[in-house]
Amino acid sequence: xxxxxxxxxxxxxxxxxxxKKRDGVSILKIDNICYFQAQGDFVLAIDFNDRKHILNESLxxxxxxLNPSNFFRINRSEIISRISILKYNQYIKNRxxxxxxxxxxxxxxxxxxxxxxxxxxxx
Numbered sequence: 001x002x003x004x005x006x007x008x009x010x011x012x013x014x015x016x017x018x019x020k021k022r023d024g025v026s027i028l029k030i031d032n033i034c035y036f037q038a039q040g041d042f043v044l045a046i047d048f049n050d051r052k053h054i055l056n057e058s059l060x061x062x063x064x065x066l067n068p069s070n071f072f073r074i075n076r077s078e079i080i081s082r083i084s085i086l087k088y089n090q091y092i093k094n095r096x097x098x099x100x101x102x103x104x105x106x107x108x109x110x111x112x113x114x115x116x117x118x119x120x121x122x123x
Contacts, residue, residue: 014065075110
């Protein structure tokens with residue numbers, strides 16, 4: 001019965017985002033998103049092919065729509081997917097440098113989020 005409860009809880013999380021494009025509306029699956037990044041007044045969803053998709057929601061709204069076992073807010077402006085993390089290294093002042101799979105980019109945890117990130121990535 002606990003497995004059924006876990007399955008039902010996971011059903012409440014967002015599975016897709018609708019992205020308005022010039023040629024219509026695209027469906028962006030959560031499984032294809034590497035990370036989210038706030039950029040001024042909008043949020044970008046970056047997929048595993050390094051394509052950027054503009055979303056209408058705020059980063060805080062997006063954070064509440066995502067399954068917390070799969071996504072983590074590493075700092076004020078970025079939420080990362082668990083499956084996108086290849087490795088991480090110690091950076092300066094209790095921060096971590098996260099290397100992402102498939103993308104040639106490094107993201108950094110904030111000082112305050114680092115301990116929580118370490119707990120999250122181990123579970």
